[in-house]
Amino acid sequence: MKNIVAFKNVTKSFNGFAIKNMNLTIKKGEITGFIGANGAGKSTTIKLIMNLLQPDTGEVTVFGQQYAHHEKAIKERIGFVYDNNIFYKDLHIKDIRRIVAPAYQSWDNELFNQYIKLFELPTNKAVQTFSKGMQMKVSLAMALSHKAEFILMDEPTAGLDPVFRRELLDILQEIVSDGERSIFFSTHITSDLERIADRVAFIQKGELLFTDTKANIMQNYALVKGSTSLLNDEVNTCFISIRQQGNHFEALTGHTEKVAQLLGHQVQLEKVSLEDIIFYAKGGKALYV
Numbered sequence: 001m002k003n004i005v006a007f008k009n010v011t012k013s014f015n016g017f018a019i020k021n022m023n024l025t026i027k028k029g030e031i032t033g034f035i036g037a038n039g040a041g042k043s044t045t046i047k048l049i050m051n052l053l054q055p056d057t058g059e060v061t062v063f064g065q066q067y068a069h070h071e072k073a074i075k076e077r078i079g080f081v082y083d084n085n086i087f088y089k090d091l092h093i094k095d096i097r098r099i100v101a102p103a104y105q106s107w108d109n110e111l112f113n114q115y116i117k118l119f120e121l122p123t124n125k126a127v128q129t130f131s132k133g134m135q136m137k138v139s140l141a142m143a144l145s146h147k148a149e150f151i152l153m154d155e156p157t158a159g160l161d162p163v164f165r166r167e168l169l170d171i172l173q174e175i176v177s178d179g180e181r182s183i184f185f186s187t188h189i190t191s192d193l194e195r196i197a198d199r200v201a202f203i204q205k206g207e208l209l210f211t212d213t214k215a216n217i218m219q220n221y222a223l224v225k226g227s228t229s230l231l232n233d234e235v236n237t238c239f240i241s242i243r244q245q246g247n248h249f250e251a252l253t254g255h256t257e258k259v260a261q262l263l264g265h266q267v268q269l270e271k272v273s274l275e276d277i278i279f280y281a282k283g284g285k286a287l288y289v
């Protein structure tokens with residue numbers, strides 16, 4: 001499957017925080033959800049994808065091209081969607097159309113009008129009077145009207161009411177249904193991922209812990225419970241995190257099959273939700289009591 005975005009050993013350091021040796025790929029035709037705790041590095045990663053930040057080392061390619069030589073061509077094909085559309089706040093939708101349209105070669109006015117209607121956005125009010133969800137829809141309508149092939153969203157569903165959130169998620173699913181467009185969005189809400197993501201990327205303290213299809217994650221990840229006497233170096237390599245209490249342990253594994261081979265019936269294997277994975281993975285590789 002074709003990569004829309006490929007990070008190759010990307011590092012980016014700030015004082016006290018670093019994206020470490022990141023090898024993120026985003027696949028064509030899929031919705032990839034990007035999850036991680038506050039401050040894990042989601043926005044920084046999105047800025048690297050958008051070339052708003054440049055890597056200290058490593059390489060970012062988008063549509064197989066590098067920003068250094070193809071910035072305009074790449075940006076033409078990306079729709080960066082965010083609610084805080086500061087440039088356009090005082091404007092009405094028709095003014096936005098007038099200003100934004102000339103910036104894109106492939107802008108389609110007819111399509112823009114269709115989305116404004118579909119999203120039920122008022123055309124007679126300044127965008128700053130719109131709710132957060134409506135502003136998100138304006139941004140999405142703009143992205144779709146210049147026929148962006150890749151929609152990139154930083155926490156699109158944060159602060160939306162459940163009905164609006166579901167509506168937005170349905171729209172996103174519809175967007176990728178032809179297999180030609182791709183979506184990458186960050187979120188804190190695991191149910192968003194459970195609902196629409198094909199693939200999930202999980203970042204923790206600047207490190208990409210995994211990127212995998214939801215189906216694989218559900219199949220390969222499990223909570224393992226058993227006696228601490230079973231733990232040894234070989235067994236421990238199967239675990240992402242281990243919690244011990246007395247002579248019992250609970251561990252998150254991404255290698256259910258291997259654990260079953262090594263420990264068989266001596267341990268209990270329980271299915272996990274994405275929320276469980278994020279909770280248990282929080283301890284990283286550390287072994288703690």
Ligand SMILES: Nc1ncnc2c1ncn2[C@@H]1O[C@H](COP(=O)(O)OP(=O)(O)OP(=O)(O)O)[C@@H](O)[C@H]1O
Pocket residue numbers: 014015017036037038039040041042043044045
């Ligand atoms: N320009 C910058 N200069 C210095 N530090 C920065 C800069 N941008 C981000 N950081 C730091 O990098 C870390 C990661 O921030 P980032 O915004 O990427 O996290 P996030 O996962 O998007 O968090 P949240 O979910 O809270 O939005 C934070 O500790 C932040 O303070």
